[in-house]
Amino acid sequence: MNKAIHLLFETCALENPGAIALRIGDENISYSELNRCIFHLTKRMERLGVTPGDPVGLYVDISPEMVIGYFAILKYGCIVVPIDTDSVPARRKMILRDSGATFVLIRANFHEHLSQDGLELINVDTRESKAEEAAQSECNVSIPLSRPALIVYTSGSTGAPKGVVITHANLAHYVSALQKLFTITRHDTYLLRGSISLIVSARQLLMPLSLGASVVIASDAERKDPLALLSLVKRANVTIFDHVPSFWKGLEAALSHLGERERQSLFDLNVRLVAAGGESLSREVVRFWFASFKRDTAFYNLYGQTEGTGVVSASRITPSHISSGSPIPVGKPVTGMGMRVLDEKLQPVSGNAKGEICIYGDGVAMGYWNRPLLTDKHFVPRAHASDERSMQAHARIYKTGDYGRYTEDGEIEFLGRIDNQVNIRGHRVELAEIEKAMHAHPVIDKAVVVSCPKESGEPILIGYFQAGRHVEISGLMRLLSGLLAPHMLPSRYAQIAQFPLTSSGKVDRQALQTPEFTNPTFTNKNMVIRKPQDDLQQRVAKVWQTVLDVEELSLDDNFFSLGGDSLKAVTLMLAIEKELGYSIPIDEFHQFSTIESLANDIKTKTRQTKRASGSLSDQEYKKLLMIILGSKLHQLKPGSLILQINGSGHLPPLFWCFNSPQKEMSSLAMKLPGSQPLFGLISSVPLDNNQTTLEKVAAHYVDELLSLFPDGPFRLGGNCRGAKVICEMIRLFHARNIKVEKVCLLEFFHPDLYSFDGDLCLLFGRYSHLQRHNLLKFDQEGWEKPFKKRPRAEWINCRHGVFFDEDNVEVLTANIRQWLYGENDEAG
Structure with a gap:
C-alpha cells in the first residue's frame, strides 16, 4: 500500500460510511461520523495556527477523542507525539521538551497535568460532526510518505527516554504487512487495549481503521480486569484478540476460580485470531490457548521493536510447539521486512550459531528524534553490513540488540538481550534509566539495577547501590515513585559496600543475579522489618504473600514496589474480599498500598462487603x-x-x-x-x-x-x-x-x-x-x-x-x- 493511513481511512469512510468504526460501551461511531469529527478538528488546528510538519502532543486517555486527535494530527501533516495520561510528571515534561511540541491535544480533565509555560492546549472534548459543503479532502496537506508521522518515546540507555521517529511510509507498510498476515477484512472487530504511548496502538487502532474494520475500545476497568476484558470480547463479538503473554497468565489464574460451565460460556467467542507480542511467549501460555479457544482459531507469536514499527516477524503457533521442548520461535519476517542473525562484524553467522538479530526493510524507522549519534550507532548503512542480495535494496539495517539463532526450519529463536534492556509486562525498560533515577538521591554514589526471573518466570527488578551513609529504603522508594512509571520501580533494594567486579574491572551484573545477592535476606536488609502484629495485619499480609509470591513482608512494603501491577491489584482486591470480607475500591487502593495503611483503612472504615440480598452471583x-x-x-x-x-x-x-x-x-x-x-x-x-x-x-x-x-x-x-x-x-x-x-x-x-x-x-x-x-x-x-x-x-x-x-x-x-x-x- 503506497498510501498514507489517514487517506486509507478516508477511503473506507467514503466507500462504507455507515459502517461502525468505533465502539465503546453502548456508543457506536460510524466511519462517516468519525471522519467528519477528524475534519472539524483539523480545521480548528488550522484556525489556531498549528503549522503542518510540527510535532503535536496527544495527551488523551483511550477514548473516541484519542482516535479523532490521532488521525487529525496525521491528516493535518503534523507529527503525533502520544503521551500516556498515566505517565509521571517528569516523563511528560521530558517528552514535551525533547519533541519540541508547543501544541497539545487534550481533554479538559487533564489540563492541570500540563501547566508548563508556552504550551497551547487544544481541547478535544467537543466533537463536531456536522456535514460540510466543502470537500473534506481540502484539509488534507500534501504529505510525502518519507515524512515523519509519529514519535514514540521508549526507555533510553542513557537514562532518558528516546523518541523513535516513524514515517508515513513505515505506517503504510505496517498496514499492508499485517493485512496480508492476518487477512483482515471489513467484517473483523479488533480490540484496542494498549497504551496510546506504545507502538502497539498502531496495530490495534490505526491498522484496522485503515482497512475498514471495527475497533472496540476497552474501558479502564476492563483493561485492568482479565475477566471483564474477556467478557467484553464476547459481548462485542471481537474477532482479533491481541495481548501480551503476561495477560494470558493472569487470565488463566482468574479463570481458575470459575466453574467449568462458566469458563466454557466465557470462551463461546467469535475470536478467529489470537496474538501475543512484547514479551517472550511461553509454552504454558500456548497450552492455555489451545485448551481454551475454538479449534479453528489461529495463534501467532509476534516479534518486533518500535524501531521496526512494531511487528517485524511472526510465527504461526501449532500444537507441535508445546511438545517440542524448545523456546517458541519469533518466526519469519512479515512482508516487506527482512531479518538476519549477524556477528560482531555484521556478517552472517554460520549454521545455528548465536548472533545479533538485525532487521531491514520498509518498517525500519527513520531514527531517533534529535539524537544523530545514537541513530548512527543503531541504524547502520547497508555498506557496513552483509552484501547479501536481499539486503542490497535497503539503505540501512537496524541492530536490535537481541541475541538470536536460526532453527532447523529457518525461523529465528530469541535468546535474550545483548545490553541491559528488559521487558517488564510488555514495556521495554532500559535499566540505565532506573539507575539514573536512583542517582538523583543525594547520598547515593553508584547504582546498578538487574533483572532476575522469579519461579513463575516473571522478571523482577533489584536495585543495588553504594552510599556514603545509611539510606532509608522507604525514602528512596518515595523518590523513585515520582520519577519512574510503576512498572520501572525495583521490587527489592540492597545497599552494599562493594560491587562484585569482572576481570576487566566492570560491575559483574551476572554475579548480582546469583542467589547470594538476590535472596530476600540480603536485599532490603537495611530496611527496618516491621512484622505484622495484630490478626488483621497478619491476614492482609498472608493475602499479599500469595498474590505477590513473596515470603517475608514488612508493614512498610509497597505493593507496587514488590512487583504488583494493575492486574495483580485486582487479584489482590478480590482475594481480600473473599478472605476478609472487605471491598477495596481499586482507585483508593493506590492510597493504601502498604500492609499497615490498608489494614488501618479497613479498621477505620469497616469496609464490609455484605451485599444486598439480590440474587446476583x-x-x-x-x-x-x-x-x-x-x-x-x-x-x-x-x-x-x-x-x-x-x-x-x-x-x-x-x-x-x-x-x-x-x-x-x-x-x-x-x-x-x-x-x-x-x-x-x-x-x-x-x-x-x-x-x-x-x-x-x-x-x-x-x-x-x-x-x-x-x-x-x-x-x-x-x-x-x-x-x-x-x-x-x-x-x-x-x-x-x-x-x-x-x-x-x-x-x-x-x-x-x-x-x-x-x-x-x-x-x-x-x-x-x-x-x-x-x-x-x-x-x-x-x-x-x-x-x-x-x-x-x-x-x-x-x-x-x-x-x-x-x-x-x-x-x-x-x-x-x-x-x-x-x-x-x-x-x-
Missing part, C-alpha cells in the same frame, strides 16, 4: 463492581454497585440507570442544579443481557436502595437498557408497597406503565432505529387514555444512542428538569 457482582471501581467515580458506600455523582443538595435524590456510566453521568450532572443529588446505577449490559440477568440486577438495586432509604419515595430514570432495569425495579417496589413518585425513561416503553400513578416522562429519539414509540403510539389522538395518569411524552430530534452528545443534551436535560421541577424549571 459472585461473578456477576464482581463484573459490575469492576466497572464501578474503574469509573473513577465515588461509590455510594464501599462495596456498593451505586455511584455517587452528586451526594449533596436538599432536593429528593434522583437515581438513574445508565449504559455508559462515565460519559452519560457527567453530561447529566453538568446540566442539573448543584442542589440535585444524583446517583448512578449500571444497566445489565456488561453481563449476559437476558431477562433473567436483568431481573437479578434490578432486584439487587432494589434491595440496596431499601437498605439505605427504607421508606422511599424514589425518583428513577434510565435510558435504553437501563430503562428496562428501571421498569423491573418499579414492579419490585410496587410489590413491597414502596412509593415511586417519578419515573423518566429514554427509548423504552412497557404496557405495565399504563398503571403507574406517579409522574411519568417518556422521551424518544425521532430518528431512532428502535422505533420504541410505536408501542405507545403517542403521535395518535387518544394515546394517553389507557394511562392511570397522563404522562409527559416528547421527541428528541436525534437518533438512538446520542442523547447525551453535545448537540442533544441541552434538549434532553430541559425535559428532565421540567419533569423534576415543573413547568417553571425551578429547582427550589
Whole structure:
C-alpha cells in the first residue's frame, strides 16, 4: 500500500460510511461520523495556527477523542507525539521538551497535568460532526510518505527516554504487512487495549481503521480486569484478540476460580485470531490457548521493536510447539521486512550459531528524534553490513540488540538481550534509566539495577547501590515513585559496600543475579522489618504473600514496589474480599498500598462487603463492581454497585440507570442544579443481557436502595437498557408497597406503565432505529387514555444512542428538569 493511513481511512469512510468504526460501551461511531469529527478538528488546528510538519502532543486517555486527535494530527501533516495520561510528571515534561511540541491535544480533565509555560492546549472534548459543503479532502496537506508521522518515546540507555521517529511510509507498510498476515477484512472487530504511548496502538487502532474494520475500545476497568476484558470480547463479538503473554497468565489464574460451565460460556467467542507480542511467549501460555479457544482459531507469536514499527516477524503457533521442548520461535519476517542473525562484524553467522538479530526493510524507522549519534550507532548503512542480495535494496539495517539463532526450519529463536534492556509486562525498560533515577538521591554514589526471573518466570527488578551513609529504603522508594512509571520501580533494594567486579574491572551484573545477592535476606536488609502484629495485619499480609509470591513482608512494603501491577491489584482486591470480607475500591487502593495503611483503612472504615440480598452471583457482582471501581467515580458506600455523582443538595435524590456510566453521568450532572443529588446505577449490559440477568440486577438495586432509604419515595430514570432495569425495579417496589413518585425513561416503553400513578416522562429519539414509540403510539389522538395518569411524552430530534452528545443534551436535560421541577424549571 503506497498510501498514507489517514487517506486509507478516508477511503473506507467514503466507500462504507455507515459502517461502525468505533465502539465503546453502548456508543457506536460510524466511519462517516468519525471522519467528519477528524475534519472539524483539523480545521480548528488550522484556525489556531498549528503549522503542518510540527510535532503535536496527544495527551488523551483511550477514548473516541484519542482516535479523532490521532488521525487529525496525521491528516493535518503534523507529527503525533502520544503521551500516556498515566505517565509521571517528569516523563511528560521530558517528552514535551525533547519533541519540541508547543501544541497539545487534550481533554479538559487533564489540563492541570500540563501547566508548563508556552504550551497551547487544544481541547478535544467537543466533537463536531456536522456535514460540510466543502470537500473534506481540502484539509488534507500534501504529505510525502518519507515524512515523519509519529514519535514514540521508549526507555533510553542513557537514562532518558528516546523518541523513535516513524514515517508515513513505515505506517503504510505496517498496514499492508499485517493485512496480508492476518487477512483482515471489513467484517473483523479488533480490540484496542494498549497504551496510546506504545507502538502497539498502531496495530490495534490505526491498522484496522485503515482497512475498514471495527475497533472496540476497552474501558479502564476492563483493561485492568482479565475477566471483564474477556467478557467484553464476547459481548462485542471481537474477532482479533491481541495481548501480551503476561495477560494470558493472569487470565488463566482468574479463570481458575470459575466453574467449568462458566469458563466454557466465557470462551463461546467469535475470536478467529489470537496474538501475543512484547514479551517472550511461553509454552504454558500456548497450552492455555489451545485448551481454551475454538479449534479453528489461529495463534501467532509476534516479534518486533518500535524501531521496526512494531511487528517485524511472526510465527504461526501449532500444537507441535508445546511438545517440542524448545523456546517458541519469533518466526519469519512479515512482508516487506527482512531479518538476519549477524556477528560482531555484521556478517552472517554460520549454521545455528548465536548472533545479533538485525532487521531491514520498509518498517525500519527513520531514527531517533534529535539524537544523530545514537541513530548512527543503531541504524547502520547497508555498506557496513552483509552484501547479501536481499539486503542490497535497503539503505540501512537496524541492530536490535537481541541475541538470536536460526532453527532447523529457518525461523529465528530469541535468546535474550545483548545490553541491559528488559521487558517488564510488555514495556521495554532500559535499566540505565532506573539507575539514573536512583542517582538523583543525594547520598547515593553508584547504582546498578538487574533483572532476575522469579519461579513463575516473571522478571523482577533489584536495585543495588553504594552510599556514603545509611539510606532509608522507604525514602528512596518515595523518590523513585515520582520519577519512574510503576512498572520501572525495583521490587527489592540492597545497599552494599562493594560491587562484585569482572576481570576487566566492570560491575559483574551476572554475579548480582546469583542467589547470594538476590535472596530476600540480603536485599532490603537495611530496611527496618516491621512484622505484622495484630490478626488483621497478619491476614492482609498472608493475602499479599500469595498474590505477590513473596515470603517475608514488612508493614512498610509497597505493593507496587514488590512487583504488583494493575492486574495483580485486582487479584489482590478480590482475594481480600473473599478472605476478609472487605471491598477495596481499586482507585483508593493506590492510597493504601502498604500492609499497615490498608489494614488501618479497613479498621477505620469497616469496609464490609455484605451485599444486598439480590440474587446476583459472585461473578456477576464482581463484573459490575469492576466497572464501578474503574469509573473513577465515588461509590455510594464501599462495596456498593451505586455511584455517587452528586451526594449533596436538599432536593429528593434522583437515581438513574445508565449504559455508559462515565460519559452519560457527567453530561447529566453538568446540566442539573448543584442542589440535585444524583446517583448512578449500571444497566445489565456488561453481563449476559437476558431477562433473567436483568431481573437479578434490578432486584439487587432494589434491595440496596431499601437498605439505605427504607421508606422511599424514589425518583428513577434510565435510558435504553437501563430503562428496562428501571421498569423491573418499579414492579419490585410496587410489590413491597414502596412509593415511586417519578419515573423518566429514554427509548423504552412497557404496557405495565399504563398503571403507574406517579409522574411519568417518556422521551424518544425521532430518528431512532428502535422505533420504541410505536408501542405507545403517542403521535395518535387518544394515546394517553389507557394511562392511570397522563404522562409527559416528547421527541428528541436525534437518533438512538446520542442523547447525551453535545448537540442533544441541552434538549434532553430541559425535559428532565421540567419533569423534576415543573413547568417553571425551578429547582427550589
